[in-house]
Amino acid sequence: MENSRITFIPRLFCPKEGQIPVSPDDPFISNESLREFSCLFSQDDSGLPAYVTKHPKSHDFLDLTYENLKEVAEVQIKREKAAQEAENTKEKEKEAAELEEKRIKQALDTKVSEIFNEKRWCVKKECPVLIPNKSTLNHAEHSAYLRAFVKFQIKPPTTKQERMEYEQYMQLQSQVLHEQTCFLNLTYKVANMELDGYNAVPSVINEYVSEYYKSGCKRALQYPQLYIREQEIPLHPQDPQQIFKGLQFKHIGHLLSMGAVPIMMVPNPAYPIIVKLEANVAQSYPPDSTQDINKCYQKPEVSKDPAAEFLAINHGASIVLTKSSLKTIVDNGDSFVREWAIPVVVKSYSTIDDNGKEVNHRVVFIDKPLRKKLWTPLEKKHLFRKKAVMSRYLESGKIFKIRSPKSLRFFDNLAPIPTEDDRIKESVEYDDIFNSNDDTDYDVFGGNSTSSNVASVLKKNNKGTLDLENKRKKGKSSSKAKAKKSKVNSALESTKAQKTSIKDENNSGDLLKSQAPSAVEGSDTPQTSGFLNDLLSMQGSTLKNSHHKDSSVSPEEKRKKEEDQHYPWSCTLDTRWEKLKSVQMIPPESNVNLHYQLYSLGFDGHNSHSKTSAFPSPQKEHKIIVRHNLHGFVGAKSQRVKNPGTFVLYPKLENQPFFGCEVHTQSEIIQQWAELLVRPHTTLLEVRTCRDSGEVICSKEKDLDIILKEGKQPHINFHPNQALATLNCIFSAVSGLSSGSYLLHHDRKTAAFVHLMRAATSTESSSCHPLDLHNMYNPKEDVTTTNYKTAPWLAIDTHVLTPFHYKHEKIPATFPMYNARKFDFRSKQKRKRKRETKKMLVM
Known part of the structure; x- marks a missing residue:
């Protein structure tokens, strides 16, 4: 018999429902009952009770042989075993799931206990x-x-x-x-x-802020005295059609680093950490950096920084600004009561493109903001506490010196001064502390996308900028193409560079020399000028996050170079710094460092709503160079930080430490966001200190994701797209200016607008009512303090x-x-x- 055809009737040989089974020795039964239920009194030869023989299907089972019944029993046994095994499997799976849940819970509880202990x-x-x-x-x-x-x-x-x-x-x-x-x-x-504790400011802080303000007033005297209003720019532009949601702030690449980054010492949290309010803080970070030029270095204004000018010309950047100016522009809040003034200098340069035509390139330099006139007690304490935290966390005398280009190593006694031929022939190396090991080409912020294609940004335009995809194809070309490339390089080395003078209308004495190599015969692609083209042609470019490949270097030398602990981020760039007339130098004993990052601010998908805005070319993509510094560097061996690398310190004063830590304000979140926006692959260390005693309550490492998550809280309600819209409006307004000196001025009267003011001429100063910048920032006047009424x-x-x-x-x-x-x-x-x-x- 087939097992699949065997059917069991479980209660076939049992009494019917409602009938009571009887036994043959029961003295109180009738003959009918005995014949019905007892096999001893059955009327036929089958030996079965009557209720069985009367069943309509009983003959089908009575005709079964012993072998059939045995087979039926075996099938039934198999089925019972299979059911029992399935039930056991379910029980085992259930037990395993319970054990896994218990293990997960124990592991999570252990992790929580470790955090608490x-x-x-x-x-x-x-x-x-x-x-x-x-x-x-x-x-x-x-x-x-x-x-x-x-x-x-x-x-x-x-x-x-x-x-x-x-x-x-x-x-x-x-x-x-x-x-x-x-x-x-x-x-x-x-x-x-x-309330008195909020308004009380120690004398050491008052003296520091006073010197800090007076030194800033001296810097204001370097700019023109009188300004007249040119136009008004909204700080909170209206966006009914949701145009600004497509804005993207893309990080294209790291251009240059100079100076030395201090080694940051993270204190042990198991012991008390006190940031003292001492006078030696002013010695480490003097308020007036012009007092002793041997111990400290005053960073030049970006409008007077030859490195910034060189990079802007060779990259085709239209905006050059500092981190502090960007942070000031976006940090205005909803009340618009902050007072600030930012000098703007527009310069025009004449360069030669690939076709040999002379073109005019205009660059807008946004300098550091001038010092504040009105200070609150907490703002004074925050400034001094920031310097005190840096003095406490940064080890004096221990620095990580960045390998600058060879033409900038005049202060290094170990490196000889390179000749002009060496500068042209040899590429220079420096430490790229912003390089990442991931495969992403850009850091894209804002808009709807999280990554961008290099080819979509660096396309061949009318100025001769080559597409990165073409550069990659060149790197994989045949030996014939490589021979042509070597022929071009040898021709470039043998020919003299064409020199064109760069005209500066504001600073006629400072001249820069640029070089535009012409196309060489026999080359399939024209040779383009500019630092960006040389940067893209190198496989070790920072835009590709890889090292320069040289066939002449053996694998062992490459391995030793990669394992070099002193310079772990070595990469190669061809900067052609011999074209500069003078280079601003940084003393090697200082902790000053300057870093130049290239960004682009534009719309995703080339949004076509330019007619809705009143500003010139609001949908135009702005190429921006941001100059910033780094506070400290932590090596990979340190176990007191989660993310070793470059750090930025941000102190937060706690006014009620006996109750706990206070919430963040919108201004604090915006400042932290701006600090990391222009510093790729950098961690912000927030240090919460007591307002009066300086004891460190706790510290926390933050990145952009954490800051944006905190900014979404209802009491903060920070939207990055609104900040990017403010930057886009200001950049669109200043990019259309002619050469000259300007001023971005905001106070309580301007409210939600910022006044773009132009330097007044001699005739305009008498007829109009200009703004007197020198009178506003008089070095003889002291800083004004506004105490809290509540x-x-x-x-x-x-x-x-x-x-x-x-x-x-x-x-x-x-x-x-x-x-x-x-x-x-x-x-x-x-x-x-x-x-x-x-x-x-x-x-």
């Missing part, structure tokens, strides 16, 4: 008032809530046990939120009581856990607990026994 120095501050209430939660509830809060930040709940913990966490949340609201009301009242209270951040919260397992922004756990119980018992022993000895 990590050794940290706990800053304890006494509250100036008596706290009237106690927490409505006991210590067990505080601990469970806090551990669940930390756990679900690491990983959302997925298992059954984690979902149960999450339900308990949500049940406690309403109670916690009510208590935190009452607690924040108390902190607001205490802040108003401590306390600048900030709520306590309920999401920031300090070492105090980790140690005592207490929820932030809640009242003290009734049954607070005593961690030093054993030490108290020891001290008690020692006191009793001393008493007994005295007696």
Whole structure:
């Protein structure tokens, strides 16, 4: 019989439903019952009860042989075994799933316990008032809530046990939120009581800020005196058609680095860290950098920086600005009460393109903002605390010297001064501290895309810029193409470079020399001028994040060069610095460093809504060079930071450290965003310090993703597209200016607009009412301080856990607990026994 055709009727030989089975020896049964249910009294020879023989299908089963019944039994046994195995498998899978969930929970609990048990120095501050209430939660509830809060930040709940913990966490949340609201009301009242503490400024800070302001006033005297208003630019441009959502701020590449980056020493969090308010801070970071040129270096204005001019000309950049000016432009807030003035210098240069025609290239230099006139006490403290934090975290005398181009190494005694031929023939190396190991070509910010194609940005335009895809194809060309390339290089070395003078209308004495090599006969592609073309033609270019490949170098030498610990980011660039008449030098003993990054600001997908804006060419893509510096560098061997590399320090003052850490303001988030926007592959270290004592409460490493996540909070509501729209409006307005000196001026009267002012001529100064810049920034006047009439209270951040919260397992922004756990119980018992022993000895 086939197993598939075997059918079992489980209750075939059982009594019918409703009938009571009987036994043959029951004395109270009738003959009918015996014949019906007992096989002993059956009427036929089958030996079966009557109810069986009467079944319509009984003959089908009665005719089965022993072999058939055996086969049926075997099939039934197999089926039962298979069912039992399936049930056992399900039980094993269920047990394995439970074990896996238990393992995941244990691993997550272990990680949370490690976070709570990590050794940290706990800053304890006494509250100036008596706290009237106690927490409505006991210590067990505080601990469970806090551990669940930390756990679900690491990983959302997925298992059954984690979902149960999450339900308990949500049940406690309403109670916690009510208590935190009452607690924040108390902190607001205490802040108003401590108004004098907000306005009190130590004398060392006042003296530092005074010197800092006067040195800035001296810089204002270098610019024209009188300015008249040219036009108004909105700081918050309206966008009803959502045009500015397509703006993208793309990082094209790292151009140049000069100077030395200090080695940053991250203190051990297990010991107290104090940022002292001492006078030696002014010695490390003097407010007036012109006092001692041997110990410090005053960075030149970008309008007077020959390196910035050289890079702008060779890259075709239309805007050159500093990080501080970009940060000032985007940081205005919703009230528009900040006062600032930024000098702008527009210069025109005549260069020769590939066709031999003389073209005019205009560059807008946006210098550093002039110093503020009105200061609040907290702004004074923040400035000095920033210098104090840098003095505390940066090791004096330990620097990472960047290998600048050879033509800029005049201060290095070990490197000989290169000749003009060496500068032309040899490419120069320097340390690219912004190079990344990933495969991305750009850092794109804003818009709807997260990456961009190199070929879409660097296309062949009317100025002769070659597409990067063509450059890559050249690198993979045949030996014939390589021979042509070598022939071109030899021809370039033998021929003299064509020199064209670069005209500067504002600074006629400072001349730069540029060189435009002409096309060589026998070459398939014309040779283009500019530093960008030379940069793209090198396989070691920073735009491609790879090292220069030289067939003459052996693999061992390449390996040794890559393993060089002193210069771990070595790359090769052909900068042709011999075309500069003079180069601004940086003393080797200083910690000053300058870095030049190339960006582009434009619309994604070439948005065609230019008619809706009142500004000239708002949809035009702006090529921007941003100059910035770095605060410190941490090597890969350091275990106190998560992301070794370049760092920027940002202090945050805590006005109520006895209650916890305060929330961020919109201005702080915008400043942190701007700090990292122009510094690729750099980490921001936020250091929270007490306002008066300078004790470091905690520190946190941040990147752009973390800052943008914090900026989405309802009380901040920061939108990067709005900041990019402000930059686009200002860049579009200044890019259409003629050569000359200008000023971007904003104060309370201008409100949501910034005045673009032009330097007045002798006739205009008498007829109009110009702005007197020299009178506004008089070095004889002292800085003006605006005290607070009401306390600048900030709520306590309920999401920031300090070492105090980790140690005592207490929820932030809640009242003290009734049954607070005593961690030093054993030490108290020891001290008690020692006191009793001393008493007994005295007696």
